[in-house]
Amino acid sequence: MTGKEILKKFGIYMENEPVSIYPFSPVYRIDDVVVKRTQKRPQPLVGYTTYLYKEGINVVIPVQLEMDNPQTIGNETFVVYPFITGKVYAGKDHEVYEAGKLLGKIHHLSPEENVFQLGEYDVYDFTIDEVVESVENIEKHAKQNNFELNAELLQERLTHIVSRQEELQRASLPMVMTPHDYKANNLIYTPDPYLIDPDNAVCIPRIFDLALALLLFHNEMETARDQVFTPKQWELFLKGYKEYVSLSALEVRYWERAIEHVFLDEVMWLMAEVEEDWERDSQRKLFASLLALLEDKSAYRLG
Numbered sequence: 001m002t003g004k005e006i007l008k009k010f011g012i013y014m015e016n017e018p019v020s021i022y023p024f025s026p027v028y029r030i031d032d033v034v035v036k037r038t039q040k041r042p043q044p045l046v047g048y049t050t051y052l053y054k055e056g057i058n059v060v061i062p063v064q065l066e067m068d069n070p071q072t073i074g075n076e077t078f079v080v081y082p083f084i085t086g087k088v089y090a091g092k093d094h095e096v097y098e099a100g101k102l103l104g105k106i107h108h109l110s111p112e113e114n115v116f117q118l119g120e121y122d123v124y125d126f127t128i129d130e131v132v133e134s135v136e137n138i139e140k141h142a143k144q145n146n147f148e149l150n151a152e153l154l155q156e157r158l159t160h161i162v163s164r165q166e167e168l169q170r171a172s173l174p175m176v177m178t179p180h181d182y183k184a185n186n187l188i189y190t191p192d193p194y195l196i197d198p199d200n201a202v203c204i205p206r207i208f209d210l211a212l213a214l215l216l217f218h219n220e221m222e223t224a225r226d227q228v229f230t231p232k233q234w235e236l237f238l239k240g241y242k243e244y245v246s247l248s249a250l251e252v253r254y255w256e257r258a259i260e261h262v263f264l265d266e267v268m269w270l271m272a273e274v275e276e277d278w279e280r281d282s283q284r285k286l287f288a289s290l291l292a293l294l295e296d297k298s299a300y301r302l303g
Contacts (some may be wrong), residue, residue, distance in 0.1 A: 001074045003028055007035060009073050010065060010080050013137040029083055033063055038079040038149070039119075043071040046169075048116040048177055049198050055109050058194040059179070060084065075285055079199075079278070086190035089236045090223045095189060096233045100240030102193045103213060107206055108244040110176040114203045119178050121204035123265050124169040131158045134272035141271070147287070157294060158268060161260045168257055170266035174248060180204060182213045184221040207251045207302075213237070214300060217289060226282040227289035231299040238303060247268040247302055255302050263294055 003018040003026060012035070018028045027036040039045050046062060053061045060081040062069045070079035089095050114120065135155040142149040179186075179198035186197040215236060218224035229237060251258075267290055270277065277283040293300065 001076075006073055006078055009067070009078075010035060011067060022212050024182050029066060032083050034081045034083050034196075035079065036197075036199070037077055038070050038077050039201070040072070040077050041119075042079065044117045044119075044199050046070065048118060048201055049179070051110065051116065052106065052109060057106060057109065057135065057178065058192060059198050060194075062205055065179060081196070082186045083195050084190065084194050085211060086188040088223055089187055089189065089221060091218075091233075093233075093236055095193070096229070097236045097240040098189075099182075099184070099187060099194050099217070100237035101242075101243055102187075102195065103178075103210070104241035104244035106178055107176045107209070107241075110178065110213060111124065114175070114177060118177075118201055118203045121202055121208065124165045126162045126165060126264055128159055128162060131155060131162060131268070134158075134268050137272040138268075140267075142143050145278045147278070147284055149291075154291070158264055161257075161264045164257060165261060165264075168254065168261055169206070171250065171254055173207060173251060173258075175203055176206045176209065177201065177203050178206075178209045180209060180212070182209065183217045183219055184224050184270060185219075206245075207247070207255055207258040207294035208262055208276065210241070211255075211259045213268060215262060215267055215293070216270075222282070226285035227295055228286070229300075234300050239285060242303065252302050259297055259300070260294070263290070267294075 003020070005017060006026070007014055007028060007030065012030050020026050020113065020192070021029050025037055027034060049059050049061050052059050063080045063082055065080060068120050070077050089099075135151055135158065137156070139149060139151040141147070179195055179200065180202045181197065181200040186195060188196055189195040215228060217229060218227065269285055
């Protein structure tokens with residue numbers, strides 16, 4: 001289905017085919033709204049984000065329209081959100097600190113039970129074969145782009161992580177409902193950070209969500225550093241986060257394993273499957289810093 005046809009379903013009529021403002025999926029800005037793809041089962045998401053919004057969280061919720069919003073169009077579901085004006089993340093200390101505060105507020109507001117019936121994280125079934133195939137792809141991309149990589153060491157490390165995933169699953173880590181995918185390119189500073197993409201909302205172990213922010217907060221963000229948080233930035237982010245959240249002893253105990261598991265789940269896929277990322281110097285530098293962090297996490301503790 002064309003972009004024009006999608007917009008028409010929401011009462012927006014275009015003479016020419018709209019151009020997505022995001023290269024990886026259809027996201028159309030039309031005046032003061034944004035039309036984008038969302039979860040196929042949107043009711044739990046809308047219920048959850050509306051709850052956050054009413055609790056004072058800066059997060060987009062569907063615009064009130066004469067027709068259904070969100071709505072399923074063809075095999076996909078689309079939603080119309082307000083377009084939020086402001087500044088993008090530039091890696092300043094106060095921006096990092098405020099981003100940590102916002103995630104802390106969101107986690108603090110999560111009810112103990114999954115009352116909005118969001119999907120629950122259950123990705124604990126990685127296999128050695130998946131690791132071998134992914135490392136082969138990563139090694140191929142690395143060679144094509146003159147990137148120094150110890151593929152044997154990476155495969156050994158990821159294989160070890162696979163062997164520990166069932167124990168992590170059984171650990172009964174505290175869960176939260178969260179927008180997930182919490183990273184800089186999903187925030188607009190108004191001047192406080194405003195979350196503009198909550199569409200990956202899920203119920204997940206709290207430290208998994210925190211680990212994802214550590215690893216990929218700067219991913220796909222041109223105005224950010226070409227690396228993960230510096231230790232100082234992580235300290236600032238965590239300082240803001242901890243104003244609202246007290247992490248448990250169990251979470252501190254499993255923190256490094258959580259980082260490793262999220263690397264396996266999110267970063268391994270990113271490095272193996274998104275070939276075009278390897279063509280950008282900034283992304284290769286980010287990959288290098290991610291690999292370095294995987295080997296030495298000592299500067300990124302929970303305090």
